[in-house]
Amino acid sequence: MITPADANPYTLAHFVDDFRAIAVNNSDTHDVLKRLAPLAESLAASADLKARVRKDCDPTQGFAFQVLHEEPDHTLAVAVLSWLPGRGTPPHDHGTWGLVVGVEGDEVNEFWKRVDDGTKPGHAELQKLSEKVFAPGQTLLLTPNIIHSVRNDSDEISVSLHIYGKHVNFTNRSRFDPEQKTVTPWLVTQS
């Protein structure tokens, strides 16, 4: 039986070629996101991507951050994130643009707005704006100023494909605690 993934010959190597052609020397974030989205959706639905997913979640951080590609200067990052049931992230930014496509299972995204003026070191106040569930095949575009948090409310490991302008451990990005009103640097453990 031919499944949609079997019928999709697009591969990581094809995507990396296209990624370079679209994003290198292109400072227009909206143009990059618009042109990359259909290609990332094709990769997310491909047999090649599904064969690479390891789901080796780190029980401490609650998810796996599996890097499939980055350039020597850490730009053009392609990663698979697998999320343990009932786990997720604190609110965070990325320090770069990003694009997320669902691969397996639904993922809840909460979107936040920073409402303090950013002048007090370590202090941040967030206001929750909205919440949206992303299903497999659905795409979330992250402009560099977006703050979001992710949650897997299901009983199964969920998987999503993440494309970033730069590997997020090299962007000086931050995590937020809305209750304690703190902001701290955030690095992820790579699997």
Ligand SMILES: [Fe+2]
């Ligand atoms: Fe994120």
